[in-house]
Amino acid sequence: MTANKLTGVVLLIVFGLYGYHAAGFERALSVDIVGPRLFPIIIAIIGSVLAALLLIQDHLKKTEDPSTAELVQLQFGIELVKLVPWLLMLGYVFLLYLFGFYVASFMFLVSLGWWFGIRSPVKLVIYAVSVVAVSALLFRTALDMLLPESTLALSLGL
Amino acid sequence: MTEGVIQPLLSGFELAFQAKYLVLSFLGALFGTFVGVIPGIGAASAVALLLPFVLNLDPVGGIIMLAACYAGVMYGGSTTSILLNVPGGAFAVAVSLDGHPMAKLGRAGPALCVSAIGGYIAGTLGLVGLMLLGPFIADFALRFGPPEYLALMAFGLTAVASLSGRSIVKGLLAMLFGLAIATVGTDLTGASRYVFDNPDLLDGIEFLSVTLGLFAISEILITGHRARIAPDFKIPAYRLYITLKELLQSLGAMIRGAVIGFFVGVMPGAGATIGTMLAYSFEKQISRHPEGFGKGEIRGVAAPEAANNAVSAGSLVPMLSLGIPGSGTTAVMLTALIALDVQPGPLMFSSHPDVIWGLIAALYIGNIMLLILNLPLVGIWVALLRIPMRYVLPAVVVISVLGVFSVNQALFDILLLVGFGLVGYLMRRNGFPLAPVILGVVLGGRLEEALRQSVIMTRGEILLIFERPIVIAFFCVTLIVLFTPYALGRLRNRDRRTRAL
Numbered sequence: 025m026t027a028n029k030l031t032g033v034v035l036l037i038v039f040g041l042y043g044y045h046a047a048g049f050e051r052a053l054s055v056d057i058v059g060p061r062l063f064p065i066i067i068a069i070i071g072s073v074l075a076a077l078l079l080i081q082d083h084l085k086k087t088e089d090p091s092t093a094e095l096v097q098l099q100f101g102i103e104l105v106k107l108v109p110w111l112l113m114l115g116y117v118f119l120l121y122l123f124g125f126y127v128a129s130f131m132f133l134v135s136l137g138w139w140f141g142i143r144s145p146v147k148l149v150i151y152a153v154s155v156v157a158v159s160a161l162l163f164r165t166a167l168d169m170l171l172p173e174s175t176l177a178l179s180l181g182l
Numbered sequence: 183m184t185e186g187v188i189q190p191l192l193s194g195f196e197l198a199f200q201a202k203y204l205v206l207s208f209l210g211a212l213f214g215t216f217v218g219v220i221p222g223i224g225a226a227s228a229v230a231l232l233l234p235f236v237l238n239l240d241p242v243g244g245i246i247m248l249a250a251c252y253a254g255v256m257y258g259g260s261t262t263s264i265l266l267n268v269p270g271g272a273f274a275v276a277v278s279l280d281g282h283p284m285a286k287l288g289r290a291g292p293a294l295c296v297s298a299i300g301g302y303i304a305g306t307l308g309l310v311g312l313m314l315l316g317p318f319i320a321d322f323a324l325r326f327g328p329p330e331y332l333a334l335m336a337f338g339l340t341a342v343a344s345l346s347g348r349s350i351v352k353g354l355l356a357m358l359f360g361l362a363i364a365t366v367g368t369d370l371t372g373a374s375r376y377v378f379d380n381p382d383l384l385d386g387i388e389f390l391s392v393t394l395g396l397f398a399i400s401e402i403l404i405t406g407h408r409a410r411i412a413p414d415f416k417i418p419a420y421r422l423y424i425t426l427k428e429l430l431q432s433l434g435a436m437i438r439g440a441v442i443g444f445f446v447g448v449m450p451g452a453g454a455t456i457g458t459m460l461a462y463s464f465e466k467q468i469s470r471h472p473e474g475f476g477k478g479e480i481r482g483v484a485a486p487e488a489a490n491n492a493v494s495a496g497s498l499v500p501m502l503s504l505g506i507p508g509s510g511t512t513a514v515m516l517t518a519l520i521a522l523d524v525q526p527g528p529l530m531f532s533s534h535p536d537v538i539w540g541l542i543a544a545l546y547i548g549n550i551m552l553l554i555l556n557l558p559l560v561g562i563w564v565a566l567l568r569i570p571m572r573y574v575l576p577a578v579v580v581i582s583v584l585g586v587f588s589v590n591q592a593l594f595d596i597l598l599l600v601g602f603g604l605v606g607y608l609m610r611r612n613g614f615p616l617a618p619v620i621l622g623v624v625l626g627g628r629l630e631e632a633l634r635q636s637v638i639m640t641r642g643e644i645l646l647i648f649e650r651p652i653v654i655a656f657f658c659v660t661l662i663v664l665f666t667p668y669a670l671g672r673l674r675n676r677d678r679r680t681r682a683l
Contacts, residue, residue: 027612035355042362045376052372058637060373063630064365071358078351106407110607113399113579113600120583121593129583133576140409140572155577159584162220167231169588172596 032079039075043068112136124174129156191313194539198547203246203540206239207548210247211555214254219262220585225255225273225494225511233518241522241537246544248515249498253548256454256490257301257556261563264293264483267401268578272393273454273490275620276462280475280482282401287478290564295424296432296480297487298556303433304440304488305549308495311444312502313542326449328635329647333656334449335456335629341467341663342459343618350668352614360622361629363387370631382594389623390589391598394582396616399603402575404610409571423560432484435465443489447496454493455624459617461489467663495545502526502538 046064112135119128133152142148163169197203210232217228229248236244259274264281277297284293326334343357344350366376367386377383439461446457465485466475475482494511501512503526519526524534566574586595606616640646647653 031612039358039362042376049373049375052369056371057642058634060369060371060375062637063633064362064375067358067361067365071355071362074351074355074358078355081349081351106403107604107607109406109575110399110403110600110604113603116579116583117593117597117600120596125584129580133580136576136579137572140406140575142572151573155580159577159580163584163588167217167220167588169584170591171584172587172593175593 026082028078028082032075032082035075035078036072039068039071043072108139109136112139120172122174122176124177125160125171126156127174128172129159190535190539191543193536194541194543195546197242197536197540198246198543203243203544204547206243206247207250207544208551208555210250211254211548211552214251214256215258215261215552215555215559216254217251218255218258218260220581225252225259226514228252228255229511229514229518233514233521236518237521239522241519241524241534242540242544244518244522245515245524245537245541246548248518249494249541249545250548250551252494252511252515253301253305253491253545253552256494257298257552260297260301260487260490261294264297265290265563265566266398266574266578268398268582269393272389272620272624273458273493275393275397275455275617276458276486277483277490278397279462279486279617280477280479283476283478284480284483289478291560292424292428292480293483294560294563295557296428296436296484298553298560299424299429300432300436300439300484300488301491301556302549302553303436304443304491305495305552306546307437307440308444308447308492309542309545309549311492312495312499326652327650328632328639329650330652330656331449332629332632332636332647333653333660335625335632337656337660337663338456338460339618339621339625339629340660341463342621343615344463344664348613350664352612353618356609356614356616357618357622360392360619360624361626363392363619363623364626365630370634380594382592385590386627387598387623388586388589388592388595389620391586391595392602392623393620394586395599395602396606396609396619398578398582399599400606400610400616402578403603403607405571406575409575428480432480435481435484436488438464438468439485439488440492442485443492444496446489447493448499454490455621457489457493457496458486459621461485462617463663467666498541502541 043065046061046068049060049064051059112132115135116128116132119131122128123131130152133155134148137148137151142151160171164171198207213232214225214228217231218225229251232248232251236247239247256273259269260277260281262268263274263278264285267278267282269275269278281293281297284290339357339361340354343353364386366383368374368377368384374384442461442464443454443457446460447454462475462482462485465481466472469475469479469481471479497512501516516526519537524537582599583596586599587593589595609616609619636647637644648657
């Protein structure tokens with residue numbers, strides 16, 4: 025299966041579910057003659073037609089889509105290496121929940137910096153501390169904006 | 183008409199050249215440029231941040247500073263778009279489509295120069311438009327009812343979707359994906375949609391999470407891999423300034439972008455995002471080499487950047503002449519004017535001529551100031567590229583996270599940012615354009631509102647909107663835009679086949 029075919033099938037399912045879910049929307053106001061369903065259902069119908077068109081186009085092309093090889097690579101995990109920074113970002117969000125901006129950002133910068141090739145621990149620490157300090161100064165002090173706080177500390181009453 | 187313009191304009195210049203106003207204009211432009219560089223703050227917030235200071239000034243000084251700040255944010259937002267593919271806001275997405283590829287080719291300097299010069303030219307043209315055509319255009323824009331807005335937005339969305347990638351189908355699917363994202367949350371009547379019992383979704387998906395996720399985070403995933411393989415990997419910077427040839431090449435695009443941007447800016451609610459995207463799509467449509475767009479075409483930077491700045495001048499037309507703010511930023515400016523005891527509206531030209539003409543003159547000066555300020559800054563911004571990417575990329579994540587968090591103070595928005603980063607990465611790997619998603623998200627709510635109002639106006643007979651000439655004109659252009667690339671492709675294939683035979 026080519027990447028386009030796989031995308032077409034996934035989108036057909038997504039737009040189908042999107043439209044199916046829209047059919048269940050109830051009006052919040054009885055006087056509302058349009059209702060909350062109309063717009064999402066239009067999107068779902070056009071989206072499903074286009075997803076089917078993507079499948080048909082791919083089928084008519086007959087030639088092997090060049091991205092097939094890339095998809096195979098993805099399946100075998102070679103591409104997954106590129107997604108390690110994404111996993112670290114996901115971890116960063118949970119660290120923000122737990123420890124708040126300062127600790128979470130420090131840990132994230134150290135780990136992503138190391139992954140990108142900064143191997144000296146001293147450089148890593150100086151780099152992480154500087155970025156955290158500059159961002160906090162800019163957003164908190166200069167622009168008077170709030171920084172993410174630790175929900176752990178809040179729940180412990182700290 | 184000219185006499186009626188020149189005399190008050192000269193008085194305006196006399197006023198604006200006072201040292202106090204020159205300093206305020208400079209400070210506003212400087213503040214705006216730096217805030218514009220930071221993703222997430224946006225023009226409306228930047229102007230709002232200045233309010234406490236501005237409310238202590240006289241009305242002329244206050245509005246001059248706010249307008250200079252607005253223009254500065256528009257320019258600053260494009261800088262990180264070009265250098266790092268991190269748009270300062272949705273309005274800067276179109277600039278990144280060719281601006282960042284230019285930077286990757288070592289032409290960040292020329293891209294920033296064309297952005298500064300384009301901004302200056304468009305800002306100046308926009309002000310001429312504001313001065314001469316403003317009242318007439320505002321009157322015309324008032325004829326736009328919901329069906330006309332529906333047609334305008336359908337045109338904008340289709341034009342961008344069909345022209346921003348190699349495949350029209352993928353472009354349209356990306357646009358629909360954006361529209362679908364816009365339906366999440368509570369609708370106009372209070373009905374919840376796609377909320378799945380999650381209170382964080384009740385207000386919808388924050389569009390900055392989508393913009394920065396799709397562009398900045400996906401870029402980090404792609405560039406990050408290169409930074410890991412080659413530890414000293416940097417984006418090259420061969421040349422700092424633009425050549426005369428490049429400037430002449432992009433001059434036409436700047437003027438066309440400025441005209442499109444100005445007219446879009448005049449229409450309340452249309453906004454900078456649609457203006458920049460339309461200018462980009464138009465430039466690609468009329469280009470002899472549309473295949474070069476998306477790969478570092480200088481006209482792909484000049485047109486949207488010019489449109490971006492012209493939108494700010496255009497959006498002042500309905501605000502000053504009708505008292506109707508066309509965007510969030512002009513709404514904040516309107517609040518400031520009212521707080522300064524100036525009531526914008528049809529009588530403003532006669533009741534506060536000093537404010538109007540002082541503002542127009544100060545904006546001319548502000549444009550020159552932005553150019554003087556930004557051309558030397560090109561060297562400083564490009565110097566940022568000399569820092570190895572392994573140091574830049576993690577910092578970009580932290581700044582993006584804070585930018586997103588600053589909007590609603592919700593950690594959930596950061597989770598969405600990361601999620602959309604993965605979606606953006608997968609979309610780019612599969613050849614889906616990202617710009618139509620952003621336009622879909624930005625315009626989705628307004629498109630649905632226009633559709634609803636049109637259905638109500640026609641009592642369910644929606645086809646009745648085709649009795650309105652402006653609607654017919656927009657839909658005809660939409661069909662042309664949608665099918666021209668397909669028809670041209672067929673013609674090219676036939677030509678190739680004939681030649682092969």
